[in-house]
Amino acid sequence: MMQLTIITPDQKVFEGEVTEATFPGASGSFQVLKNHAAIVSALAKGNVSYTTKEGKQSHVIEGGVVEVNDNKIVLLAEKVIG
Amino acid sequence: MANLKEVKQRITSVSSTQQITKAMKMVAAAKLRKAQDKILRMRPYSQKLTSILNDVVAAMGGELQIAYAEQRPVENVLLIPMTSDKGLCGAFNSNAMKATNNLLESEFKGKNVTILPLGKKSFEFYSKRGYAVIGDYYTVFNDVNFENVREIALFAMNSFTSGKFDKVVLIFNHFKNVATQEITVEQFLPMGAPDSSEKENFNSLDYILEPSKEYIVEDLVPSALKTQFYKAVLESNASEHGARMTSMDKATENANELLKELKLMYNRTRQAAITNEILEIVAGANALEGK
Numbered sequence A: 001m002m003q004l005t006i007i008t009p010d011q012k013v014f015e016g017e018v019t020e021a022t023f024p025g026a027s028g029s030f031q032v033l034k035n036h037a038a039i040v041s042a043l044a045k046g047n048v049s050y051t052t053k054e055g056k057q058s059h060v061i062e063g064g065v066v067e068v069n070d071n072k073i074v075l076l077a078e079k080v081i082g
Numbered sequence B: 001m002a003n004l005k006e007v008k009q010r011i012t013s014v015s016s017t018q019q020i021t022k023a024m025k026m027v028a029a030a031k032l033r034k035a036q037d038k039i040l041r042m043r044p045y046s047q048k049l050t051s052i053l054n055d056v057v058a059a060m061g062g063e064l065q066i067a068y069a070e071q072r073p074v075e076n077v078l079l080i081p082m083t084s085d086k087g088l089c090g091a092f093n094s095n096a097m098k099a100t101n102n103l104l105e106s107e108f109k110g111k112n113v114t115i116l117p118l119g120k121k122s123f124e125f126y127s128k129r130g131y132a133v134i135g136d137y138y139t140v141f142n143d144v145n146f147e148n149v150r151e152i153a154l155f156a157m158n159s160f161t162s163g164k165f166d167k168v169v170l171i172f173n174h175f176k177n178v179a180t181q182e183i184t185v186e187q188f189l190p191m192g193a194p195d196s197s198e199k200e201n202f203n204s205l206d207y208i209l210e211p212s213k214e215y216i217v218e219d220l221v222p223s224a225l226k227t228q229f230y231k232a233v234l235e236s237n238a239s240e241h242g243a244r245m246t247s248m249d250k251a252t253e254n255a256n257e258l259l260k261e262l263k264l265m266y267n268r269t270r271q272a273a274i275t276n277e278i279l280e281i282v283a284g285a286n287a288l289e290g291k
Helices: B004-059 B092-105 B120-128 B146-161 B213-289
Strands: A002-007 A012-018 A020-025 A028-032 A039-052 A055-069 A072-077 B076-081 B112-115 B167-175 B181-189 B208-210
Touching: A002 B004, A012 A039, A012 A055, A039 A072, A039 B213, A055 B004, A055 B213, A072 B004, B004 B213, B076 B092, B076 B146, B092 B120, B092 B167, B092 B181, B092 B213, B146 B181, B146 B213, B167 B213, B181 B213, B208 B213
Parallel strands: A002 A072, A039 B208, B076 B112, B076 B167
Antiparallel strands: A002 A012, A020 A028, A020 A039, A039 A055, A055 A072, B167 B181
């Protein structure tokens, strides 16, 4: 299990445990699984999806940045749609 | 002695004014809570952003080489004073405009200054006085959210990079606490070195940086600028409601004092009138008896 937090300047969109998360990296989409190496990546406009106990969910973001470290994922996006 | 009826009328008028100021205070308090909430909600975002940016910049060797940090000889200046849409908030607006006027008179005297007012009060003030005003955005305080504020920040950033302005300065009330606002003059562009006060523990050497350090910095700097701008707008917004709350509280208090005095005066006048009447009756009775 990894801890995922999605934040925008206006609100916290999601915070919770996920088993998997996929991000629209600036140089191509990539997936983060448990024990992923520490990474900071710029994100392009696109689809963010993640799997929780309840199932798969997804949001569209307008670019941003993601930081993964020690099974903690923080996604900063200026705008999250849906 | 004042007329009884007149005093009574004044009492009614003062107490209805007091009701209004009391209500306004309550409304301001509710709005203040909302505004403070907004500041708290954006804090995690801005902290994380600053910490990532700081560390990536540190990994690059510290120097920022981007368009937003370019220092040019200052000819064209953009001032962004933030005020409120409505009055009745103490010295809130006049402080912001005084600070702006100070800049106009001293630092930027003789320069080509354009003003981008936020808030109706400063918009009216500067358009009436014949300054070069950009009035596209002054209604932002109707609905403060990142979406709207981002547009203004983008406008300022684009006109900086295109060379239209060499310096962009924000003038706003910093929210210290409910009763205190501190006027702040902040240089928005060219941007300074990233603020390292909000640093978290982060060892950039252990991180993979995708697609590249340079790309991330170029991607993050505009976000950081927009966040800085948004922060200033939120601060000003919270300060406005704080200022209104304190000034309405004072007004309610003053009305209370005034009412006390008026009531005293009313009772005195009433008593004097009664005494007078009794005196007249007694005098009349005495006159009848002594006949």
